[in-house]
Amino acid sequence: MRALFLSLMLALFGAFPAYAGDEAPGFTLRDINGKQVSLSDFSGQVVLISFWATWCTPCQAEMPHLQRFYDTYKDKGFTVLSINTDDARSSSQVKPLVKSKGLTFPVLLDRETSVVALYNPAKTLPYGVLLASDGSIAQVFQGYTPGEEVHVEEAIKTALGVGAAAAAAE
Secondary structure (H helix, E strand, C coil), X not given: CHHHHHHHHHHHHCCCCCCXXXXXXXXXXXXXXXXXXEHHHHCCCEEEEEEEXXXXXXXXXXXXXXXXXXXXXXXXXXXXXXXXXXXXXXHHHHHHHHHHHCCXXXXXXXXXXXXXXXXXXXXXXXXXXXXXXXXXXXXXXXCCCCCHHHHHHHHHHHHHCCHHHHHHHC
């Protein structure tokens, strides 16, 4: 009966958003240089998936923090997968923006918004999904306001098992 209900809900309303504890849906997208990148390429790592668009001011405000997280924790088994949701008309702005911001983490293009639909059907931006090293969703972050980066970093530390956050979680 539950399966029938879920099927009916999916048919009526589309996909459900991802929640903490769910297994992260897999995907493959091209990066800004045309290389195919799959979520499975980062198996065993803590991954922060960040959905954004060039026209999204809060997304751009969040980017320096994402770069700092990447620089600080990449050697501890962490990565950022930045997924741009601009359509084909505005996607030409992505690469220049990435370069101007000095971003060095992978930036992927989701022009058809097929991946954002798996995680965030409402397409709220920015939208972050922190994955634990086992591939499960550890936490979801909707939107961005200044100061929120502190909470995101604490969640990253907990997922990585580093620092005071990890000790407090035990």
